[in-house]
Amino acid sequence: MLDAFLTMLPEPRPGMVPFSTFMERSLYDPQWGYYSSGEVDFGYGGDFWTYPHRLSPWFGELVARRILSYWEGGPFCVVDVAAGHGKFLRDIGNALRRERPEWASDLRVIALDKSDANLEVEGVEFVHASAQDLCDVLPRPFVGALVANELFDALAADVYRVCDGVRERLVVGTDDPIDVVLDDPEQDRVWYGAWEAVDGEPYLEARADVRPDRAQMVAAHGPETAPIALAMGALLAEPGARAAAFVFDYGGAAQHIWDTGTREPHIRTYGGQREHDPFETPSLIDLTWDVDFTWIAEKLRQGGAEVVFYGVQGALDPDFLLWSPPWRDEIVSQCIGEGFEPMEALLEAWNVVQNFYVAPGFRILAAASPGMPDLGLGTSDPLWLDELMTTPNTLPLEALRARFEEDAEAIIAALRPGGSPVDDLCDQGLYQRRWEVLEVLRGAQGEP
Numbered sequence: 001m002l003d004a005f006l007t008m009l010p011e012p013r014p015g016m017v018p019f020s021t022f023m024e025r026s027l028y029d030p031q032w033g034y035y036s037s038g039e040v041d042f043g044y045g046g047d048f049w050t051y052p053h054r055l056s057p058w059f060g061e062l063v064a065r066r067i068l069s070y071w072e073g074g075p076f077c078v079v080d081v082a083a084g085h086g087k088f089l090r091d092i093g094n095a096l097r098r099e100r101p102e103w104a105s106d107l108r109v110i111a112l113d114k115s116d117a118n119l120e121v122e123g124v125e126f127v128h129a130s131a132q133d134l135c136d137v138l139p140r141p142f143v144g145a146l147v148a149n150e151l152f153d154a155l156a157a158d159v160y161r162v163c164d165g166v167r168e169r170l171v172v173g174t175d176d177p178i179d180v181v182l183d184d185p186e187q188d189r190v191w192y193g194a195w196e197a198v199d200g201e202p203y204l205e206a207r208a209d210v211r212p213d214r215a216q217m218v219a220a221h222g223p224e225t226a227p228i229a230l231a232m233g234a235l236l237a238e239p240g241a242r243a244a245a246f247v248f249d250y251g252g253a254a255q256h257i258w259d260t261g262t263r264e265p266h267i268r269t270y271g272g273q274r275e276h277d278p279f280e281t282p283s284l285i286d287l288t289w290d291v292d293f294t295w296i297a298e299k300l301r302q303g304g305a306e307v308v309f310y311g312v313q314g315a316l317d318p319d320f321l322l323w324s325p326p327w328r329d330e331i332v333s334q335c336i337g338e339g340f341e342p343m344e345a346l347l348e349a350w351n352v353v354q355n356f357y358v359a360p361g362f363r364i365l366a367a368a369s370p371g372m373p374d375l376g377l378g379t380s381d382p383l384w385l386d387e388l389m390t391t392p393n394t395l396p397l398e399a400l401r402a403r404f405e406e407d408a409e410a411i412i413a414a415l416r417p418g419g420s421p422v423d424d425l426c427d428q429g430l431y432q433r434r435w436e437v438l439e440v441l442r443g444a445q446g447e448p
């Protein structure tokens, strides 16, 4: 498979291709791409899980609540852009139909994905297309909602660095090493990389003024990001459109992405496949990168949409429904169903929910047609919150157990996110940060 992959690479210079070309083929080659061939193993216990799946169906329920803040009946279309196996979309559709049974016949739910191998759920329409072509394949003027969970991080990306003002991108190949060895030279197949000067790349031009005091900065960026965000913005902004877009992903504002403090380029592999080497086994592995939300926001606005919210993922649940009955008990029951002992299930459920609220780097960006009502997400993060959001978040579970001698009821009563401030039950710092986050969500100003 690898040999076939290599012979099919286009060669802008002998033996070397931009990293984005390598990544595109690894993930989306029609025959052997990780996503397009169906090699991907979504979900808990698979290669990786995402929050809408780990917290299914409740994550979808929360999105449905935001959608219900502006759906007033009549034809309405919910589109999951990059739907994967489609469970997130199914959950949103189920919640909307249950809440508004009288409007259910007007609701269309569309799973859009450029890979056609992964859809698992029934009762949703599937559109095989790239998100870049949204405006060509969706009903217009568009009335409804776009959701995109972990789309932007999965686009093929280039790796850039800026060193003493010189802008370069990574090219990789199997020929003679030029200046970067990417793989263990002991291996049969050695991939080499080189930094190639780039001029006039719009993304790098736009980031030229970020932290000019740093001698070297490294980041990843997908060439498809701008066209997709522009298409979303245009769809929302068209006369007659009445819609919102909810973009969920990991990443941060431009300052956060470019100020890594390391030479790591924000590119990584995920889940159970970490041990794989992407250069040795392209197409068996997920490659992903941290998203620059500032760039997405800029392109949505250029497309004509209004960016109405940017902040932590937890803003999706302003009422803390996830850790209130009955959802809290259902989440615990689901964990028991997955094989956890009751006590373990409680702690697993608490961890997932708590991480949902404060997980470092998980963000929502929401955009809307001009003049839409408030989506009820609160007020955006100011940029300075980035530092707060990347502080490690761990719970002293052993201490919890000891304190309550495994008394589940007492622990449940004590673990109330957003409830009264706790004493010494948990990491005080964690709660302190959480309160600060909530203060910001409720009151502060700022945008990406």
Ligand SMILES: C[S@@+](CC[C@H](N)C(=O)[O-])C[C@H]1O[C@@H](n2cnc3c(N)ncnc32)[C@H](O)[C@@H]1O
Pocket (backbone or CB within 6 Å): 035, 036, 042, 050, 052, 053, 081, 082, 083, 084, 085, 088, 112, 113, 114, 115, 118, 129, 130, 131, 132, 148, 149, 150, 151, 154, 155, 224
């Ligand atoms: C990390 S998965 C996320 C899937 C799903 N949203 C979830 O949360 O599990 C990335 C998905 O993006 C899709 N994708 C990547 N590029 C795309 C594009 N240009 N247009 C539409 N879908 C795309 C892939 O096929 C894959 O299903």
